[in-house]
Amino acid sequence: MTPGCLYPVFSSSLFYISLPVNFLPLFHDLNGRPCLLVGGGSIACRKARLLISAGATIHLVSPYLCDEMLRIIAESSVTLEKRAFQPSDLEGMALVIAATDQPMVNQQVAELASKQQKPVNVVDQPELCTVIMPAIIDRSPIMVAVSSGGTAPVLARNIRTRLEGLLPQGLGRLAELSARFRQQVKMRFKHLSERRRFWEAVYDGEITESVLSGNTHTAEQLIRKKLQNPDKKDSGEVYLVGAGPGDPDLLTFKALRLMQKADIVLYDNLVSHEIVELCRRDAEFIYVGKKSCCHAVPQERINSMMIEFARDGKRVVRLKGGDPFIFGRGGEELEVLAAHDVPFQVVPGITAASGCASYAGIPLTHRDYAHSVRFITGHGKAGSTKMPWTELKDTQQTLVFYMGIKNLEKICQNLMAEGCSPERPVAIIHRGTTERQKTVTGTLATISRIAQKVQIEPPSLIVIGDVVRLHKNLDWYRPAEAYDLPLVQ
Missing domain, CATH: 3.30.950.10 (Tetrapyrrole methylase, C-terminal domain)
Known part of the structure; x- marks a missing residue:
């Protein structure tokens, strides 16, 4: 998380269930603002790291400091008062966090902060909180917060873990690219509906794929071209994806993401049925498997199909067992694609x-x-x-x-x-x-x-x-x- 980002302090369950929800999800700007942290143990350390990443100015009050907290203080600009909490510590604070192992102290901090209408969070005591710390997925500047309103924090963290694999690390770069071109898009398209269609096309096409694969410079060139000719159809692309040795759980996050985007799936004999099933349901599936002395489709025909589909604007997943560059003919196929100027990406797989x-x-x-x-x-x-x-x-x-x-x-x-x-x-x-x-x-x-x-x-x-x-x-x-x-x- 980059300093100065909007940090989620108020959060409610983002996955609505039948339980009553008393917290409104908001994002609180803590950059450069004073925050009081009461406690010096391991729990307080976790809160200190979150506050530091949000750019907050921490005022720490605790008579006891664990070794990890001492390291945090040595590496960061933390104002320390090595003593017990006093009511005067609340003055001027934008946020108050009570993270001690003494319930009476936590309750005192919470009651005094509430009387002064200061947002307060008490670790593991939601009944004393006016704000809740959510489980966070950080793709700065994109932030996702998941909370159960304090009712089931472990479940919230479990949901966060599942979502982590669905959100590429490059989302932050994509948001930054969007910010750089936002004004140009506003100038180019006067109506909101036109701007929405433009950005939807960007986020679902080759520009996004270029960003997520690390080719930001290429993405900038593509978005400039799209601004000049927004109706031009995106070119197709081939994704050479290693499906691993068979267990679907061994697929990489990137492999799964591209498989879900595919218009065409060309899959080999060694790709398990369970892995093929993970591809986009409405894609066109074409079996091109090879067995010893028995090729369902000749290699030359596979090459020509990839070229034809990509030139027709299709996103083609070439799904190979194991790793495509280890006895998978991946290099041979890419040579052909490169010779015909067909854009491609390679996703390594776990080799057999x-x-x-x-x-x-x-x-x-x-x-x-x-x-x-x-x-x-x-x-x-x-x-x-x-x-x-x-x-x-x-x-x-x-x-x-x-x-x-x-x-x-x-x-x-x-x-x-x-x-x-x-x-x-x-x-x-x-x-x-x-x-x-x-x-x-x-x-x-x-x-x-x-x-x-x-x-x-x-x-x-x-x-x-x-x-x-x-x-x-x-x-x-x-x-x-x-x-x-x-x-x-």
């Missing part, structure tokens, strides 16, 4: 190696087992498995093979031919992070036979290295009966 290994209880690096990790494609162009096998025999290195199940036996044989021990541990994680996750363990000498016996199929990830030994003790995610087999002795 990280997600699946974590859910299987296999740390990819560990000081006792592995000092590095290597991601390798087990299925190159035209099915090739050519790779520098000599470099892969280091026992202090974890190997992760993507798309390698069809070539599992060849991979194991090549590693053993380069001198790797046949007893080197191997794990196969099938559909990691999903409810169908299964983990199979073995060694270079045995894993092919085990995988064939339990009929492990793609999509599966192969992890090779001593870190696999930790799976037995660290396996925490058990959504279904797993095919966990002990390492062959």
Whole structure:
């Protein structure tokens, strides 16, 4: 929160329910104004930090100061009176906060402040308050306050936590950009309805996306063009979104936001149904999945669809499993978009190696087992498995093979031919992070036979290295009966 911002002091429940509400939501400008804080413990520290962020001048009264409060005083301009509260402390104060662990003192402060008609907040005693401190979502200068009127503060904080993920961090930049152009918009459009339509188009289009992705300079150029030609249709854009390994909870906030804006969704085979369901309901969904030796839509056609839809003004989400830049052909697709001047954004996702290994209880690096990790494609162009096998025999290195199940036996044989021990541990994680996750363990000498016996199929990830030994003790995610087999002795 930036100093001088309007700080929410009076607040009521922003989510209306049947309980009576006695507080009117207002925002109180405390910048440079004197505020009395009574108390020097941990609770008072929380209030002090809020007041400081709002630019208030704090007058602190307390005979006792905790270590954290001493640090706050040393780092901020806080006027300290190290003594008990006195009625004269209220003189000239714009806001009074009682935050002691002594109910009698809090009540005295509240009663005297109320008699002098000064706004007063008493921590955890709403019946003594004339103002309530809400739970705050800070996207300065955008502020959102959530309160239950003192009836359920933990619920208010829970609601704030949920809203945090829905409000991008760049909202403040968007508000600042709007402020810079507000007068120009007023001059350009004489009628309120015209101005409203203009800003609605701004907030729902490419200008906002440019701001939220950090391209404020581009956004300024776009808003100037829109002022000159407000009826011109926004150009389309492609969002290359990493959907992660399968669990919808592993999506990033930005991925979810763009998925909710999509007009067109092009999704791959590895993207789970639960994740596809999170996209905007009225979007057009087009399956372009790829399986080994079986492509539903050729890559060239996928490229042309993205270009065609974007040029038609559509917002296209290209939804890929894992991370689009790790064996996801993301770079190849962006090269084509860049060559045709199609604007795009990239949203990284949790790659399968990280997600699946974590859910299987296999740390990819560990000081006792592995000092590095290597991601390798087990299925190159035209099915090739050519790779520098000599470099892969280091026992202090974890190997992760993507798309390698069809070539599992060849991979194991090549590693053993380069001198790797046949007893080197191997794990196969099938559909990691999903409810169908299964983990199979073995060694270079045995894993092919085990995988064939339990009929492990793609999509599966192969992890090779001593870190696999930790799976037995660290396996925490058990959504279904797993095919966990002990390492062959």
